[in-house]
Amino acid sequence: MVGMVCASIVASGVMVLLLRLTRTEGAQAIEDAVENKDIMIDGAAKRELKELREQQGFSLNRLKVHRSRTLSLALPATRPFAPSKSSLLEFFPRSSPKVICLIVFGVVMGSLFIMTEKKYARYPLMPLGVFSNPSNVACLVVTFAHGFIFIAAEYYLPLYFQSVKQASPIHSGIYILPLTLCEAFMGIMSGVIIHRTGRYQELIWVGMALCTLGMGLYIYIDASTPLSTILGLEVVEGLGAGMLFEPPLIAMQALAAQDDVATATATLGFIRNLATSMSIVIAGVVIQNSMASRSASLRAAGLSPDLLSEFTGGDAAANVEMIKDIADVGQRNAVKQAFAFSLQRTWILMTAMSAFGLVASFFIVRSHLSKEHTETKTGIKEKKEEGGGS
Structure with a gap:
């Protein structure tokens, strides 16, 4: 709560x-x-x-x-x-030096970080012992899957409303209120349930199951799906996603050593942030490639070369406002169907990730939640004093 x-x-x-x-x-x-x-x-x-x-x-x-x-x-x-000729949101070709360097140096620095934490760090930022417990690893997998899918729904459902339903940015934000309100409501209720019952496993299982069901139902959303149906599907996914904000953290803290609770909490937060960042990027690439794969059908519908490049290039998602300016109804419907098709591929990816998290959730072990407060002294200074005294 x-x-x-x-x-x-x-x-x-x-x-x-x-x-x-x-x-x-x-x-x-x-x-x-x-x-x-x-x-x-x-x-x-x-x-x-x-x-x-x-x-x-x-x-x-x-x-x-x-x-x-x-x-x-x-x-x-x-x-x-701030309009500018250069933007951090600019897409570069996957074979460009910038992309390759970021990937290579990211992998190298990540590997060096793990090696340093394991062998050389006297006071590691992320003690790798946290990952020795399979239940903790399962909690992190569930957290990653949850972060990966819930942000994608909140980020790309408005794209569907703006491209396929031709909603304004304000209306597209209103249309995802069932999703966000259900997430908030179940986030509060899950805290109440854990407080009164001390049980969290069932919340994780039900939450991942509802997320998988909701994402799976999103796959059937096409250009002709009624708005009321989509809002109903948001409720299913929102209820599931709302159950998963706190229970994985409680599960991990319950099994972590007292001295590692803070580290476990920070690690889980880092994994969630990493998942949300990766989700936006990967889903964006899926949409971009899916729109490019529809170039033949858009060309067959009669789109001009200029419009074709606008809707099949890297900035397709940024050009949704151009759809309403297409005079020909057949061409306009073809573009809407292309966006619906691209988003369907995104929901397939999210369903697979959610199913992966559902499987991982069954490896989370239940632990007794104590009501007794235990004080833990932390900090390097205290540890040095203890070492000197011995």
């Missing part, structure tokens, strides 16, 4: 920030938010904000950059409001 309340507060803050960004003083809002430590940015984000200053004329004199290795929250929020 506490987690859902915090999430609601954060969401409200982001909405207020976005509303402020649409005004002329939007750049100043970012500056104030950073100074108040509402958001933390890294060096790359500072460079992007410097570009914003040059375009919008605001000062960075009061900008305080957090030196920790954090991802920028300000950058993705402000970047859509």
Whole structure:
């Protein structure tokens, strides 16, 4: 319940920030938010904000950059409001040096991190002993699957509404309210159930099953599916996704050693963030490739070469506003069907990931939840003192 309340507060803050960004003083809002430590940015984000200053004329004199290795929250929020020839959201060919270097160096640095944590780190950031328990690994797999699928539904269902149903951005946001409200409601109820019964396994099983069912039903959404049917399917998936925000964390904390609870919590949060990031990118690639595979049918429908390039290129999802400008009804319907087809392929991927998480959920072991508070002293200083005393 506490987690859902915090999430609601954060969401409200982001909405207020976005509303402020649409005004002329939007750049100043970012500056104030950073100074108040509402958001933390890294060096790359500072460079992007410097570009914003040059375009919008605001000062960075009061900008305080957090030196920790954090991802920028300000950058993705402000970047859509600053037109520029270069964008971090630009898609590069998979064979380009930028993509290859990112993948290679990412794998190398990840491997070095694991090796360092295992062999050389005296005080590891992520003790690998957390992964020695199969139940903990299952919790992380469930968390990854949950993060992978719930963000995809919230991110790409509006794309369906805007492309196929020709809804405005505001209406597309309203149309996913059944999904988000059900997630919030079940997030609260799952906390109440765990508090009163001490059971969490059943919530994880039912949640993953409903997510798998909901994603599987999304596959049958096409260009002619009634809006009421889609809203009903959102309820199924939303109820399942809402059950999975807290129970995997409780399951992992229950089995982790007392000294490793904080590390286990941070690791689970990291896995969830990683899953949401990967989901958006991978699903975007699936949609992009699926739209490209429909080029023959779009050409047969009579689309001009210019329109064909707009709807089969890397920016197809960004060109949904162009659909309503197509005068020919047959061509317009062909484009809508292409988007529906591409999103169906995305739901197939999400269904497979959800099924994988469902299988992993059965490996989570139930542990007794104690009502006694245990105080744990943490910190390097205390450990050194204990070592010196012995």
